Amino acid sequence: MVSEVLWNAPVADRPVDALVRVPGSKSLTARWMLLAAAAQQPSELRGALVSRDTRLMRDALERLGAILEARDDALLVTPIPPPPEHPAAPLEIHTGLAGTVMRFVPMLAALHHGDVRFTGDEPALARPMDPVIDALRQQGVEVTEHGAPGRLPITVHGTGRLRGGRIEVDSSASSQFISNVLLVAARADDALELVHVGDKLPSLPHIDMTAETLREVGIECTHDTDEQGRHRWRVTPGEIRPVSIVVEPDLSNAGPFLAAAVATEGTIAVDDWPEVTTQPGDAYRELLTRMGAEVWREGRTLCVRGTGRIRGIDADLSAVGELTPTIAALAALADSPSTLRGVGHLRGHETDRLKALATELTKLGARTLELEDGLEIHPGPLHGEVFETYEDHRLATAAAIIGLRVPDLQVIDIGTTQKTLPDFVGMWLSMLHTDPLEDGEA
The missing domain is CATH 3.65.10.10 (Enolpyruvate transferase domain)
Known part of the structure; x- marks a missing residue:
């Protein structure tokens, strides 16, 4: 209200x-927090923003098993542990109005073994989520939509893995739909190729930001165009390197x-x-x-x-x-x-x-x-x-x-x-x- x-x-x-x-930058803080949670070893983030959006991201990552501790003007991030052999108890993540949480975390939730329900503030329930849902399903992840089609709330039925391969995403409504896939692509079983199939691509600098953060944690991410002139990204699977970073x-x-x-x-x-x-x-x-x-x-x-x-x-x-x-x-x-x-x-x-x-x-x-x-x-x-x-x-x-x-x-x-x-x-x-x-x- x-x-x-x-x-x-x-x-x-x-x-x-x-x-x-x-x-610190909200966009960079969100990306570094998520990558640190998906890494294999702890990371240290200095200058990270503390705001409602980043608190919601922190809560989401902690629900998935990461540990985030503020210590000596730094945020220490202990990564999410490997998924258990048997499905864990269902989780719920509240995204508030944070686009970075509602669009970035569901793909990470696919690496959780169990059901993760996503909901948010009332205005968030009207924001488009179709490309996130579609990308998950292209990765073989089951998604249940509980409200209007292509909108929150949804449940991601995580199996602990992503298969990689080729994905086509229409990111005309938000660059976050591309970053969503790229940020977790290194954890897929196979190399991932992502092709943007929409008429326009807004906020390309935010996608460049995502690609640059991936490179800084040791992940190969390339950007070019395919034979039809469409934007294309490729991410090679690999270990996400821990960082000690100062957020701009x-x-x-x-x-x-x-x-x-x-x-x-x-x-x-x-x-x-x-x-x-x-x-x-x-x-x-x-x-x-x-x-x-x-x-x-x-x-x-x-x-x-x-x-x-x-x-x-x-x-x-x-x-x-x-x-x-x-x-x-x-x-x-x-x-x-x-x-x-x-x-x-x-x-x-x-x-x-x-x-x-x-x-x-x-x-x-x-x-x-x-x-x-x-x-x-x-x-x-x-x-x-x-x-x-x-x-x-x-x-x-x-x-x-x-x-x-x-x-x-x-x-x-x-x-x-x-x-x-x-x-x-x-x-x-x-x-x-x-x-x-x-x-x-x-």
């Missing part, structure tokens, strides 16, 4: 000027803070921005420059300065769809219209993000049209309103950005940001040098 607590989004009374340190900061979560600099003619520096990364959030450097900001590096710090002008943008965000709410918020504050394209897959995220953004931005005064695969945003005089977040953390942070310039903007359920950034409110108020006792939840 959506909380009706309203958060008064603070207005910036001066340009922001702050050094921001964001926690979450560059997507840095986005709202960088946007604050653009919105207020201020300067924000984000510490430990990697030189080379597979994270989609790295695209903020180019996107914010195109919207009129000054962007530069100082060593390992990325700096963004607002120039007083926010330009509208025409951008294909298909590879970096998760950045859309932040860019849309700035587009509502811009001096010319924007068109954000290639993000039809956002309709299947925590909410239908295109519909939600169109509804809420229009309500504030920025007429926003839903396109088949994107948004057309026409800036106008904005006014305070109650901004609905639809239990979506990125809608909440988009509202906070606009609130820097628009008085009396109230955000429903700002706490949904705990999904990936547990102390967003504290960080936001600290950036503004605002007393949390004066501007907080009403």
